Structures are given as structure tokens and as C-alpha cells.
Amino acid sequence: xxxxxxxxxxxxxxxxxxxxxxxxxxxxxxxxxxxxxxxxxxxxxxxxxxxxxxxxxxxxxxxxxxxxxxxxxxxxx
Numbered sequence: 001x002x003x004x005x006x007x008x009x010x011x012x013x014x015x016x017x018x019x020x021x022x023x024x025x026x027x028x029x030x031x032x033x034x035x036x037x038x039x040x041x042x043x044x045x046x047x048x049x050x051x052x053x054x055x056x057x058x059x060x061x062x063x064x065x066x067x068x069x070x071x072x073x074x075x076x077x
Contacts, residue, residue, distance in 0.1 A: 001057070002056070002058075002072065003055070003056065003058060004055055004056075005021050005022070005053070005058070006027070006052070006053055006054075007028070007053075008028050008049065008051050009050045009051075011048050012048065022051075029051055035049060053074075054072070054073065055072040056068045
């Protein structure tokens with residue numbers, strides 16, 4: 001299924017290391033704030049963890065949750 005979604009992206013050294021799909025921006029930012037509280041203080045935290053609205057391909061996993069199988073493109077606002 002191809003859809004527009006909010007994605008929490010993790011960058012390390014300018015390279016995309018991981019990502020996770022969220023239903024809305026509020027949920028994405030809440031998870032980002034939780035990670036920020038629970039990790040060691042980093043000067044570059046906001047450039048490492050980014051919430052972006054993107055077009056993605058999702059597939060439902062065995063647990064019923066949707067997971068990103070492919071990042072298609074960033075949605076311009």
C-alpha cells in the first residue's frame with residue numbers, strides 16, 4: 001500500500017540509519033521527545049532525529065502493525 005505518512009528518521013554521519021512510520025505528526029514528535037529524554041544529551045540531536053512527511057510503501061506485518069518497505073519520496077509542504 002502506498003500512502004503519505006509521517007516518518008521518524010535517524011541519521012548517523014549524514015547517512016540514513018533507520019526509520020519508523022507514524023499515523024500523524026503529533027505521534028512522531030511525541031516519540032522523538034521521548035527518545036530525547038531517555039538518551040545521552042547530544043549537541044546534534046535535532047539533526048540526527050527528524051520527523052518528515054513522506055510518501056512510503058507500507059506492508060502489514062504478522063503483528064498487525066504497518067511497516068515501511070520502501071521510502072518513495074519526501075512530500076513538499
